[in-house]
Amino acid sequence: MIYEIFVKAAGKAAEHSGSVTAATADAALVFAHEQFGRRGAWEEIWAVPRASLAVMTSSDTPGPAFDRSYRLMAGYKHIIQKWREIDLAGERQREGLRR
């Protein structure tokens, strides 16, 4: 059976690290530890049977039917220009000088 392996470092989210083939979950953890945990710096190792993963791919979902740049920082580049035009940086500087 194929197990997908996730390694969680202390304070961090678990990250997908790779996969191992093993007969049982315990064996998968032993292999995963050898493969992905032998250099220390891990807090938890998770083994998930690949068959248990529910997977979707982006091509299965309809793409945006129209421009959705208002959801992204990149959609507001003109705002940075507007702040420049009304001299926010200068205002910040004058504010600093007033102090």
Next chain:
Amino acid sequence: MTDADRQAEFEARIARGEKIEAGDWMPLDYRQAALKLIQMHAQSELMGCLPEREWIARAPGLRRKLALTAKVQDECGHAQLILRVAEDLGAPLHRTREAMMEDLIAGRAKYHNVFHYPVPAWADVGVIAWLVDGAAVITQGALIDCSYGPYGRILERICAEEAVHIRHGEDIILSLASGDASHRRELQDALNRWWRPLLHFFGPPDEFSHAAPLYRYAMRKQTNEELRQKFLGRAIPQIRAVGLELPDPAPHWDGQRWVYGDPGWDEWRAVINGKGPKSADRLGLRRLTWEEGRWIREAVSGGAIAA
């Protein structure tokens, strides 16, 4: 291991700056204080959808309608992400998501003061996204480094979305500011309306002792006043650059900090206890959607949720 040993070990972990995970042993007062903070945040995100949704249909132009819809969707998503964190934290105390929601609609739960106020004009929508989200990102940004790992990690993602909300707000207010005199008047009026609630937003300056476990356990590292000062330092030059007047009495820098007029903490206290101008209306709508949505929750949960 005795509870005293566990407590000592826990405090040592906090002192080392380690992150606490959902399954870790933690003292009851840590769990309770963290849960209270996180639940208040989740419910604020949820209630924060309501003032802005009032303007979706009235927003000028399709793009602004879509952008506002997207923002409301993000806020609702924030509530879902944070409620999930709260559920794990509350499980040993038998605090389920349903119990948290029941508390909210029964008026027993607190949420941010700013969501208890009306949104009379389009300019208010801009000021909310610009300065209310601007204030929220200061509070939430300071919590990314909190001792509870699952909450800090989810806040990273949330703050990234908040940054887009602030841009969306700046887009609205900068358009109004470059409009005619009536647009600028509308914007100034909105800023004047929101100024006091914004000062209230961070809470009274003397709350350090009240929130003691949060500081002792490194859930919070900055006081209400430190956060408010940071907000003022960011907002005031922007307000001036836009050509707006600072609402009366205008804060001034005294060489060390921003000095602002007494914002009237009685009003803040009344508002967060459900006596704000829109508290009853908004909670009424939340109650209605909670009841009307019951069949949907039952359907998607396969009957796992009690009716």
